[in-house]
Amino acid sequence: MADQPLDLKRLLQLINDQKNLNANLVLDEGCQIETNDQATLVKIINYFLNYLHQLSSRPMEIGLDLMGNSILMTMMAFTEIREIPDLSPNLVDALKSYNATYETVHNAGNYIQIKITFSK
Numbered sequence: 001m002a003d004q005p006l007d008l009k010r011l012l013q014l015i016n017d018q019k020n021l022n023a024n025l026v027l028d029e030g031c032q033i034e035t036n037d038q039a040t041l042v043k044i045i046n047y048f049l050n051y052l053h054q055l056s057s058r059p060m061e062i063g064l065d066l067m068g069n070s071i072l073m074t075m076m077a078f079t080e081i082r083e084i085p086d087l088s089p090n091l092v093d094a095l096k097s098y099n100a101t102y103e104t105v106h107n108a109g110n111y112i113q114i115k116i117t118f119s120k
Contacts (some may be wrong), residue, residue: 003034026063052077076113
């Protein structure tokens with residue numbers, strides 16, 4: 001099956017609506033990737049959101065930025081937690097099929113942010 005365009009803004013809005021997240025969304029238009037496996041990407045995003053949700057009771061910040069040669073998806077939770085649980089080691093390989101990588105930024109006692117970069 002040929003890859004189809006997937007609008008990441010629409011996908012995040014649908015996930016937000018279905019999960020009824022307490023989140024602030026700042027999403028750029030035109031953030032599309034080519035894929036034939038939307039379901040796995042939804043599972044990955046849900047995994048990250050559930051991970052962040054367990055660390056904070058405050059609203060999350062979810063962003064989508066259209067960059068020159070990539071798309072940056074950010075998810076951030078404000079948290080006082082200093083020791084955060086490990087993320088699944090399977091995420092690195094799971095994101096490769098979307099030409100994507102992720103990194104976490106943890107400012108202990110303040111916030112944790114997950115950045116997913118989709119290369120074009």
